Amino acid sequence: MKIPFTKMHGLGNSYIYVDLFAFHLEEQQLAPLAMEVSDVNTGIGSDGLILIQPSRVADVGMRIFNKDGSEGKNCGNGLRCVAKYAYEKGIVENRSFTIETKAGNVTAHVHGDSDTITEVTVDMGNPILNRNAIPMQGSNDEQVVAESFEVSHHPLELTAVSMGNPHAIFFVEDIKDAPLLELGPVITNDQRFPEGVNVEFVEIVSEHEIHFRVWERGSGVTQACGTGACAAVVASILNGYAKRNQFVCVHLSGGDLMINWANDGHVWMKGKAETAAIGEFIWS
Numbered sequence: 001m002k003i004p005f006t007k008m009h010g011l012g013n014s015y016i017y018v019d020l021f022a023f024h025l026e027e028q029q030l031a032p033l034a035m036e037v038s039d040v041n042t043g044i045g046s047d048g049l050i051l052i053q054p055s056r057v058a059d060v061g062m063r064i065f066n067k068d069g070s071e072g073k074n075c076g077n078g079l080r081c082v083a084k085y086a087y088e089k090g091i092v093e094n095r096s097f098t099i100e101t102k103a104g105n106v107t108a109h110v111h112g113d114s115d116t117i118t119e120v121t122v123d124m125g126n127p128i129l130n131r132n133a134i135p136m137q138g139s140n141d142e143q144v145v146a147e148s149f150e151v152s153h154h155p156l157e158l159t160a161v162s163m164g165n166p167h168a169i170f171f172v173e174d175i176k177d178a179p180l181l182e183l184g185p186v187i188t189n190d191q192r193f194p195e196g197v198n199v200e201f202v203e204i205v206s207e208h209e210i211h212f213r214v215w216e217r218g219s220g221v222t223q224a225c226g227t228g229a230c231a232a233v234v235a236s237i238l239n240g241y242a243k244r245n246q247f248v249c250v251h252l253s254g255g256d257l258m259i260n261w262a263n264d265g266h267v268w269m270k271g272k273a274e275t276a277a278i279g280e281f282i283w284s
């Protein structure tokens with residue numbers, strides 16, 4: 001089976017994109033395909049698979065599958081690449097349009113000349129802050145801000161934020177010392193998060209600037225996580241390290257994202273979207 005694909009990335013967080021406006025895949029093929037294409041040795045190499053597809057409720061639809069075949073409900077870097085693709089291929093004609101995700105609809109705005117979109121701004125909507133909606137175990141429905149959270153004998157302080165997908169944020173003095181490889185794989189599967197969780201460590205530089213590293217649910221360490229960057233800025237503001245209604249520069253391994261938790265409650269994300277390769281995946 002030959003599957004046409006486009007490999008795109010947001011700050012090095014790459015996915016293999018399949019355009020279902022032009023190609024058909026069966027539901028039961030999606031998870032195994034995500035694992036196969038992601039394999040750097042026997043596949044193409046990526047953090048997962050993203051489908052660009054028709055939508056009844058938005059101008060275009062997106063589904064995202066992590067490297068392990070699990071389906072995520074949202075993907076910030078993926079949204080920017082889907083927006084780039086949809087505009088460049090003429091799936092949409094306006095520079096602003098809606099994208100359906102499993103977490104709801106978002107609005108994207110593409111920047112750049114008509115045949116090469118370089119940057120995209122996405123209105124990611126409201127963050128979800130109540131414990132039960134993250135989801136996280138616990139009796140009350142309060143926010144989870146600087147809550148003590150012990151794991152592997154490390155006394156940590158957790159702030160939990162969902163952007164339609166769950167994020168556990170921990171602030172550290174120096175991002176270089178963040179215990180990402182030791183604690184990322186442990187926390188992502190911690191039973192206190194019934195659906196698992198994306199794990200982020202953040203160093204505050206100023207109210208306008210943070211450093212960020214991530215262990216993603218279903219993909220492990222990635223170069224960048226768009227929803228994670230949004231969650232990290234929301235968490236920084238909830239902890240008093242940054243302010244609403246102004247852009248915060250998030251330094252991720254693969255580059256910078258500009259994030260603003262506006263006074264209307266919506267989180268705005270602006271950053272690059274790039275095409276790396278176009279081809280056919282031979283799936284036997």
Ligand SMILES: N[C@H](CCC[C@H](N)C(=O)O)C(=O)O
Nearest residue numbers: 072075076077165225226227
């Ligand atoms: N691993 C995430 C999905 C991808 C999110 C990330 N790549 C982004 O850019 O937001 C999850 O299972 O919730």
